[in-house]
Amino acid sequence: MKAWREYAVAGFVLTLVSAGVLLLVVAPSSRGAVMFAAAVSYAVQLVAFAILVKVRDNAQLFMLGWAGGMVLRFATVGVVALIVTRTGMFPRRTALLSLIGFVFMLTLLESVFLRRVRDTP
Numbered sequence: 001m002k003a004w005r006e007y008a009v010a011g012f013v014l015t016l017v018s019a020g021v022l023l024l025v026v027a028p029s030s031r032g033a034v035m036f037a038a039a040v041s042y043a044v045q046l047v048a049f050a051i052l053v054k055v056r057d058n059a060q061l062f063m064l065g066w067a068g069g070m071v072l073r074f075a076t077v078g079v080v081a082l083i084v085t086r087t088g089m090f091p092r093r094t095a096l097l098s099l100i101g102f103v104f105m106l107t108l109l110e111s112v113f114l115r116r117v118r119d120t121p
Helices: 002-025 028-055 059-087 092-114
Strands: none
Touching: 002 028, 002 092, 028 059, 028 092, 059 092
């Protein structure tokens, strides 16, 4: 699980830096939405990447794992959209655009760590 640990650290740093930059440009009332989106996207991506790491050596399972990760990401965006719309806890536009941006960025980062040589015991 070395690839997963390295991805977790790199993803955390990238998410933290990106969130920091966003916090500089969004309105103060939207800062909570950015932090919420960063936390949710990071957690979802850790789960999705763990699935891919487990099945990366089997082509059929890999495609199934990749599709499952995509379903998880889309479902997360849908659930967050429902929560934000119904509760009004965060500005809807900022929360959803931040979430989609973080998820996309972390999904692109996956390819770097999937190429790592299989972990040795």
